[in-house]
Amino acid sequence: MxxxxxxxxxxxxxxxxxxxxxxxxxxxxxxxxxxxxxxxxxxxxxxxxxxxxxxxxxxxxxxxxxxxxxxxxxxxxxxxxxxxxxxxxxxxxxxxxxxxxxxxxxxxxxxxxxxxxxxxxxxxxxxxxxxxxxxxxxxxxxxxxxxxxxxxxxxxRLMIDHHEQRPHYGWVSNKGYGSASHWAAIDQVGPSELHRHTWLRTPSLFDLGPSVDDQGSERDVEAAFEGPSAG
Structure with a gap:
């Protein structure tokens, strides 16, 4: 200013x-x-x-x-x-x-x-x-x-709305982040049309760590994707 x-x-x-x-x-x-x-x-x-x-x-x-x-x-x-x-x-x-x-x-x-x-x-x-x-x-x-x-x-709010049609992924809690239960649901029923299909892979220990739990804590995950080379 x-x-x-x-x-x-x-x-x-x-x-x-x-x-x-x-x-x-x-x-x-x-x-x-x-x-x-x-x-x-x-x-x-x-x-x-x-x-x-x-x-x-x-x-x-x-x-x-x-x-x-x-x-x-x-x-x-x-x-x-x-x-x-x-x-x-x-x-x-x-x-x-x-x-x-x-x-x-x-x-x-x-x-x-x-x-x-x-x-x-x-x-x-x-x-x-x-x-x-x-x-x-x-x-x-x-x-x-x-x-x-x-x-x-x-x-x-958008992810919670989608949860109602696809409750098995747990989006009401994980909001689309890679929690352990989210990965397990993908293994059980496969990905949906709302998944980033190019990102789906066998989850690493980092993916399943406490910063990506079912309580929706994503700060460390977001930090891991900083920079122009992400994606």
């Missing part, structure tokens, strides 16, 4: 390390004069109950927000990096469709790799924000934490 940006936009992705369902990217425009919602932090550090309770105040705190998703089919077809760009560009286009002029704005993207700028160029978005990457922005920047919470809640 001090450098003249009209808006500061936080951006973060969720679902990077899942084996089923989409990857989601959230964007959150903030007004630095407004008080940050109490308890806001990176969504992976929050329980599901707390994330759900935070989503409404975060949405009210944001000047504007949007969520873009890229399907499991797109992840299989194009790879994770392109899919992240598709989801991120859809989120930014969502802000543009809400009437925000973003050409003079700065977007803080969690991580060290800018998958968004080339994606916006491919989509013909010539008035997008300037992208600034920042490692651990989801822990340090409230705008990015807000984007993370909104994207995580939206993606979790």
């Amino acid at each position: 001090e450098a003249g940006a009209e808006f500061v936009i936080g951006c973060d992705e969720v679902g990077r390390g899942a084996i089923a369902g989409p990857v989601a990217v959230g964007v959150c425009i903030v007004d630095i004069r407004k008080r940050v919602p109490r308890g806001l932090r990176d969504s992976k550090l929050l329980s599901e109950k707390v994330r759900e309770s935070l989503a409404p105040p975060v949405a009210g705190w944001a000047v504007g927000s949007a969520i873009g998703m890229s399907s499991n089919d797109e992840i299989d077809r194009f790879g994770l990096t392109i899919a992240l760009g598709l989801a991120g560009s859809r989120a930014v286009i969502g802000l543009l469709e809400q009437g925000f002029e973003l050409g003079g704005s700065a977007l803080i993207l969690d991580g060290k790799f800018d998958y968004l700028t080339p994606a916006l160029a491919r989509e013909g978005v010539g008035s997008g924000p300037r992208v600034v990457t920042r490692i651990k922005a989801d822990m340090d920047c409230a705008s990015v934490s807000g984007a993370s919470v909104l994207a995580k809640v939206a993606r979790d």
Whole structure:
């Protein structure tokens, strides 16, 4: 803001390390004069109950927000990096469709790799924000934490809705991540049309570790997929 940006936009992705369902990217425009919602932090550090309770105040705190998703089919077809760009560009286009002029704005993207700028160029978005990457922005920047919470809640709700038709995979608890019971269900009944088929393999000890249990803790899994070579 001090450098003249009209808006500061936080951006973060969720679902990077899942084996089923989409990857989601959230964007959150903030007004630095407004008080940050109490308890806001990176969504992976929050329980599901707390994330759900935070989503409404975060949405009210944001000047504007949007969520873009890229399907499991797109992840299989194009790879994770392109899919992240598709989801991120859809989120930014969502802000543009809400009437925000973003050409003079700065977007803080969690991580060290800018998958968004080339994606916006491919989509013909010539008035997008300037992208600034920042490692651990989801822990340090409230705008990015807000984007993370909104994207995580939206993606979790989508996976819970799918659980009703496919209860054997346990998506209501694992949200599409590779828990032990999720892998076991794939072994028993095979994958569904919502699985990332190019990602399905014999699970390693890392996949079955405590960071990928049936309680839905995914932080270490997401960290394992950082960087442009993932997918």
